[in-house]
Amino acid sequence: MPLGHWPTPLEPLARLSIALGGPLISVKRDDTISLGMGGNKVRALEYLMAEALSADADTVLTAGVVQSNSVRQVAAAAAKLGLDCVVAVIRDRVLQVEPGYAQTGNFLLGTLYGATYEDMSWSENVPQRLAAIAERLRRQGLRPYIVPYGCASLTGAIGYVRAAIELAKQFASMTTPVTHVVHACGTGATQAGLVAGFAALDRPVKVIGVDIDADPAGVRRRVGDLLRQLRQVIGIESEVLIAELQIETDYSAGAYGTADQATVAAIRTLARTESLIFDPVYSGKAAAALIELVRQRFFQPEDHVVLLHTGGSPAIYAYQALLRSPEGSTASDDRCASAAWRSRPPYGHS
Numbered sequence: 001m002p003l004g005h006w007p008t009p010l011e012p013l014a015r016l017s018i019a020l021g022g023p024l025i026s027v028k029r030d031d032t033i034s035l036g037m038g039g040n041k042v043r044a045l046e047y048l049m050a051e052a053l054s055a056d057a058d059t060v061l062t063a064g065v066v067q068s069n070s071v072r073q074v075a076a077a078a079a080k081l082g083l084d085c086v087v088a089v090i091r092d093r094v095l096q097v098e099p100g101y102a103q104t105g106n107f108l109l110g111t112l113y114g115a116t117y118e119d120m121s122w123s124e125n126v127p128q129r130l131a132a133i134a135e136r137l138r139r140q141g142l143r144p145y146i147v148p149y150g151c152a153s154l155t156g157a158i159g160y161v162r163a164a165i166e167l168a169k170q171f172a173s174m175t176t177p178v179t180h181v182v183h184a185c186g187t188g189a190t191q192a193g194l195v196a197g198f199a200a201l202d203r204p205v206k207v208i209g210v211d212i213d214a215d216p217a218g219v220r221r222r223v224g225d226l227l228r229q230l231r232q233v234i235g236i237e238s239e240v241l242i243a244e245l246q247i248e249t250d251y252s253a254g255a256y257g258t259a260d261q262a263t264v265a266a267i268r269t270l271a272r273t274e275s276l277i278f279d280p281v282y283s284g285k286a287a288a289a290l291i292e293l294v295r296q297r298f299f300q301p302e303d304h305v306v307l308l309h310t311g312g313s314p315a316i317y318a319y320q321a322l323l324r325s326p327e328g329s330t331a332s333d334d335r336c337a338s339a340a341w342r343s344r345p346p347y348g349h350s
Helices: 014-020 041-054 069-081 105-112 126-139 154-171 189-200 216-234 238-243 261-274 283-295 313-318 320-324
Strands: 010-012 024-029 059-065 084-090 116-120 144-146 180-185 206-211 246-248 304-309
Touching: 014 024, 014 261, 014 283, 041 069, 041 154, 059 069, 059 126, 069 084, 069 105, 069 313, 084 105, 084 126, 105 313, 116 126, 126 144, 154 189, 154 216, 180 189, 180 283, 189 206, 189 216, 189 238, 206 216, 206 283, 216 238, 216 246, 261 283, 261 320, 283 304, 313 320
Parallel strands: 024 304, 059 084, 059 144, 084 116, 180 206, 180 304, 206 246
Antiparallel strands: 010 024
């Protein structure tokens, strides 16, 4: 079910590349996907919503935290297709929040798209709770379809198998081969789809997932489970792919939904050098990981690294105090003041 405009742009980050003194860096702009203010879940929803319509659903049901990017995109897709949207909203997963956290950003957009909410606890079993709500809706005469938490399922992961194909076509026009893709990883479908897709295409691209949950074992398990399911789609032994999974575990800021100084500094860096807005929960942590890995000389000078922007910018409005605080960066990190940041490199790849 087409919901986005494809392909999303793949753009050079020339100033960032020069300032960090590392490899060539580009950004894949999945934040620019046309539906619901963008984000990576739209790729999954093209397949999940097709499944919902095939099942003659009139209501989609999902779960997520108050500032869930996934919920916002589910609500937008439902509005686009004329379906009702019911959300089990988890209010107690992120405990230390700013005033207005529950009224702005993604939550506000979800209500504008017409979603209705009912509370649940993070301590509950999410699939069981969604199944119970779905049964209640059926008794009311509705035909619900459950969108899994984070759109993470075999069906949803196929969206990023397709994204790997899209990226491979874009890579073909570049003079410098892409060697790595870095992205935020939580429920796992984005990394599983990319790993499976590049493997099916026999493209030697390393996919680096950045744990945003402070749950490296859980993230690895979720990606692995999806890769095992994707075996039936790509025909490649999943255990080979799982053994090579790369998940960076040092950039989660210690908990889901929180951000540390490195995350805030990365958000400011991308905003001030490349006019890109990353969020504190997902994409900002991936940006922080990329910057630190470059500084650690993790990449080779001849590498070409793509930062996958998975969206999430509406969430910044729920973290205004954090992003305004001077504690999020130090003088040494404020590279905007340096000549390197102010340079005017040529656009494009050379």
